[in-house]
Amino acid sequence: MDIEQILEERIFEALTALFGKRPESLQIQPTNVEFEGTHTLVCFPISKIAGKGPEETARLIGEYLLQHAGIVSKFNVVKGFLNLSLSDATWLQVFGNILSSPQYGVVPPSGKEIMVEYSSPNTNKPLHLGHLRNNFLGHAVAKIYEALGYKVRRVQIINDRGIHICKSMAAWKNFGKGETPASSGLKGDKLVGKYYVEFDRAYKSEIKALEEKGVSKEAAEKEAPIMKQAVDMLQRWEAKDPEILSLWKMMNGWVYEGFEATYRRMGVSFDKLYYESQTYLLGKDEVLRGVEQGVFFKKEDGSVWVDLTSDGLDQKVLLRSDGTSVYMTQDIGTAILRFRDFPNIEGQVYTVGNEQEYHFKVLFLILNKLGYAWARKCYHLSYGMVDLPSGKMKSREGTVVDADDLMAEMAEEAARQTQELGKIEGMTDSDLNALSEMIGLGALKYFLLKVDPKKRMLFDPNESIALQGHTGPFIQYTHARIRAILRKAAERGMHVDPGMKVNATVLDPSERAVIAKLYQYPAKVLDAAQTYSPAVVANYAYELAKEYNQFYQTIPIFSEEDPARLQLRIAFSNCVGDVLKKAMGLLGIDVPERM
């Protein structure tokens, strides 16, 4: 049942009957809270057609609708705005539809398929706050598309080769004394990260020593023994030196184990992992094919370029003069490989920070030039940096917020506040632990997802850890309270099932408001998908919880004497709980039965 569409049809009928003509489209918008009604028709554009003033036009339409439309029960006119109230019967019908569809807001599988890439870290450093935003965003977008009937393929590309990992290897070899995650008790990614830092320290002191001997800065940067060692390792890696390969495999293995633990706690997962070490050569063939087709061109020195000046960009190198690949080449190869691996996907969503906007613009243009029609369906889900109150996160200054530490702190804070409120009598330690995890992670995920992805955001630790106000735990709390009501109802023998008939005929304004909010859910999910913005769902869940809390505070449910109205309130609390759970589920956030 599409209220907007029905209303639109009725209004068109009214316009034809009243004025003999109708505009192409209507402007119907939600009524501002200070006025009575839910839908507002903006009459300024219509008044021209009607040949009457906006107010009179609005009044005429309102009267016509009241008499003929059926679903309109009241109207008022403010300036050129026609505010309409729909009848309780209409709202009850809307609610009946929601109640009777357990899959409300979920589209059955459509056969469509899409790929979402997120995370994609380097393997020399542990995951940090920025990765959390990335992973939560990608994971949420994947969930949202699933709700719209898509089969979603979650992937990431792991940057497992290159000079950065060789730096950690060189430092470990020099200073590690055979240290392993097992011997040190450190998580694998932390251990490798430690040696990356170690490299930097040793490198700097070597440069300083050389400079003191009178070597120029530039020469010192190249001559520093540990850097020479790292470069040497990279060359030997490319030559498939078995000793280097086994060291590389061992250290990357540590990192993957460490990452895996972090992903598990974050609640994200992947269907397939791509490794640059396995894909970096693949783009080269495509680029050479492009040269044959005349899409790219070769310079005298042998380097290959693409000319994007006609697209308002410049020329980009695709193969170095020595024939080796650059980053772009790899990404071309990886994209094509993915479409071969998953032939049914209609497109790819790349969850990557906004510093790579130019890169993706170029990548998609190149894929298009190579003749891949799916290039148009590739989307760069670009998101802004996460700043700290002290400014940008900088690893050099040690201001990076570690993902594991942050999740642990959030769970601890949740545990502390839960204890303080003392509502969890009789819970076992393991239940309590799971609850703290749910609330802490819920607060963190919600905090990072409620902001429009494309905006740069500020991460204030004090604010992120708050559990009141516009937060995840606020919504979790609303859900828990609804579940408590349903338990009480069940004790009294009242149950909710989708097939039940709602006998109530009258609604309280606060009930109407909640039903109107519930009704918006599918449209919000669609909007979130089309704009690749989980923030839409996050803000919706908050609005629904807030609307319900207002109802809850004004209407004592169980003191209602009319059984039909009591039944309605139980049923509708149940629906709100379900939608909150679903909406939060799309964000990767669980909701508790009690808290």
Place this chain on the structure above:
RNA sequence: GGGCCUGUAGCUUAACUGAAUAAAGCAUCUGACUACGGAUCAGAAGACUCGGGGUUUGAAUCCCUGCAGGCUCACCA
């Protein structure tokens, strides 16, 4: 220098496919548990939507311009 993005109460955010007195949260102040869970609710106070022009019956929203901040423009990844 070229390109892209952002600028909204003290702070963090909504609204950005043009509409009414710009909507919330935090912080501040005032109220509400003999009632279903106060991690809640009600109320007060708080904004010339960065500045200046323009289009429009109507601009936070669209156009031009200036200012501030960010990202980017490698034979790096």
